[in-house]
Amino acid sequence: MxxxxxxxxxxxxxxxxxxxxxxxxxxxxxxxxxxxxxxxxxxxxxxxxxxxxxxxxxxxxxxxxxxxxxxxxxxxxxxxxxxxxxxxxxxxxxxxxxxxxxxxxxxxxxxxxxxxxxxxxxxxxxxxxxxxxxxxxxxxxxxxxxxxxxxxxxxxxxxxxxxxxxxxxxxxxxxxxxxxxxxxxxxxxxxxxxxxxLDVPGLALLSPGLAAVIYGLSEVGNGASPLHPALWIGLALVAAFARRSLRDTSLLDLRLFGDRTFGAAVLALACYSAAMLGFTVLVPLHSQLAAGGTALEAGLLLAPMGIGAALTMPLAGRLTDSRGPRGVAAAGVVLVVASIAGFVLAGGPVPMFALGLGHGLVATSVMAAAFRTLEAAAIPAATTLSTITLRLAGPFGVALAAVLLQVLTRAGVAQPFPYTFWVAAGLAGVSLLPIALIGSGTWRGSSSAPA
The missing domain is CATH 1.20.1250.20 (MFS general substrate transporter like domains)
Structure with a gap:
């Protein structure tokens, strides 16, 4: 087709x-x-x-x-x-x-x-x-x-x-x-x-499973227990779908993750997206709860990040096409981690602007890497898989940040926000591991069209 x-x-x-x-x-x-x-x-x-x-x-x-x-x-x-x-x-x-x-x-x-x-x-x-x-x-x-x-x-x-x-x-x-x-x-x-x-049984497992996981994670992010029933029911449904999908690939072909370029890129995006979503939720909270800022001031803190990202995303696209995605993505992650550290130590708009510059490099190059080795017929399934992964990674990052903040607060830590920011930086840094695999000459050929 x-x-x-x-x-x-x-x-x-x-x-x-x-x-x-x-x-x-x-x-x-x-x-x-x-x-x-x-x-x-x-x-x-x-x-x-x-x-x-x-x-x-x-x-x-x-x-x-x-x-x-x-x-x-x-x-x-x-x-x-x-x-x-x-x-x-x-x-x-x-x-x-x-x-x-x-x-x-x-x-x-x-x-x-x-x-x-x-x-x-x-x-x-x-x-x-x-x-x-x-x-x-x-x-x-x-x-x-x-x-x-x-x-x-x-x-x-x-x-x-x-x-x-x-x-x-x-x-x-x-x-x-x-x-x-x-x-x-x-x-x-x-x-x-x-x-x-249409794989109706598979859809009956995956769609409500995704909804339950995302709802459960959002509830955990709002203060509910990590044992929230919706989260674990959703995980069970998604796991059941994954097991079934290995036999029936008509809805989603999970074997696409066997393409190491695609698998590494999606894993990097998942780690990075979880870190960034958690961080961007924490920044406004920190501004209002710890620094005493207004809602408008909290929202404006993210504006330099958006400006920085808008500047580097087009450049990242051209560099990725001409020089490959691995170096562009790695440089972006290093800049993001350094910028989060700068925000923790000094605060202000400059680290947020620098973080946006790094974000523009990462988001564009890694997403491009995910599709570079796939055959045209595999791209519809690949876009679906990558979209689902990112839809799960974002709420997970927010829930992780919220749970960590609650644990530190209950433990009596006087200033819990810096610790959560460092965790976000560490999670972003973890994405360097799969990024290091992108472009590796040791890979086997694409498995985007498995036998």
Whole structure:
């Protein structure tokens, strides 16, 4: 089956950016409106958090069907349907009249958004080819890094101005451009429409398993016990799926991890993402709880990081394409670890800006490395696997940071935050081990198409 989208890299990049910006924005823009939503919908803040949680869980549960949907209906059709579903969910959320209706409509929105990111990554990887993989990942990494940071400030402006319903209506003009752009710029690809079997039993294990793990980790991050039932039930379901997947690869082919380039890159991304998500959650908490800063001051602390990353991501893409990913990624991790150390010792915006410079090098180069040795037919499954791994790594990093902070506080440590920052630095440093394998001449050939 041919998955490749035969269109220009620039046109594909435009289409993907329009879709990814919306979905990433909606992961954080609602967080600042919980108070207004609770007031207008006559409920509690604890209950209204399901408007944010439902979106994230729906996104996670949808990702596993990416490969099957692309093979059955084609990249173009899946992208258009996901955009339409996302904007329909946005309009419904804006018209919500109760908490129940809002949560249901956020799930609709999340189902569309859950497909957009991996399918967009797939389209970019196919359009770029191996020779431009670094630039492709740099293109998608910039909004993935900047947009979630910009979500809370934009959400605050909308809530204080026209009201919380505009948190969702803001997607409509973007979709009004994204849908016709995709319709006009993405050609119909050959190979779609084949009767590919959907592994329903596998999906019944993996999708609820992922949702349960992510929900359990989020609860642990909010102060619940690491023995939270949802976490362990989810892990059991995912483990059962993994065992089954070794016999039936129709939903996800876990044997792709046998490609050492892909496996090492995904492992590096998992360690690094867990460290960075944990760190970026701790920084605002430290600003407010330990330093006495305001919510706005806490949010602005992350701005230099976003600026630094935006500067180096395009450069990292070009360097990765010309010189390979290993050196670029290793340099980025070293800079990130040194910047976290600088933040612990001195604080201020300069270490955060330097951290952003390093982050831009790591995120782009390692993601590009993950796809460099794969055959075109393996990329749909690879994008799904990498997306699932990162969806799990982020909440794990946040939960680890939260648990460590709670343990240190209960132990009577006077200043617990520096210790948690050092742990984040150490976890980021661990990613150097799999990064060192990228490009190793001792590897066997790609196993992206196992016998």
């Amino acid at each position: 041919r998955y490749a989208v035969r269109t220009s890299f620039g046109a594909t990049g435009l289409v993907v950016l329009l879709g990814v910006v919306m979905t990433m924005l909606d992961t954080t823009i609602v967080n600042v409106a919980l108070g207004a939503l609770a007031r207008d919908l006559h409920t509690t803040i604890a209950s209204v958090q399901w408007a944010a949680t439902g979106y994230l869980l729906a996104m996670s549960m949808t990702v596993p069907v990416t490969g099957w949907a692309v093979g059955r209906f084609g990249v173009r059709n899946v992208w258009l349907a996901s955009l339409a579903l996302f904007v329909a969910g946005s309009l419904l959320c804006a018209a919500a009249w109760s908490l129940g209706s809002l949560v249901v409509f956020r799930v609709v929105q999340g189902v569309g958004g859950g497909l957009l990111q991996p399918v967009g990554q797939l389209m970019l990887a196919q359009a770029a080819g191996k020779e431009r993989m670094g630039r492709a990942m740099g293109l998608i990494s910039v909004p993935a890094m900047l947009v979630p940071v910009l979500g809370p400030p934009l959400g605050g402006l909308l809530v204080q101005g026209p009201g919380w319903r505009w948190l969702f209506l803001v997607n409509v003009p973007v979709c009004a451009v994204a849908l016709p752009a995709a319709f006009l710029l993405l050609p119909r690809e050959s190979g779609a429409g084949q009767r590919q079997r």
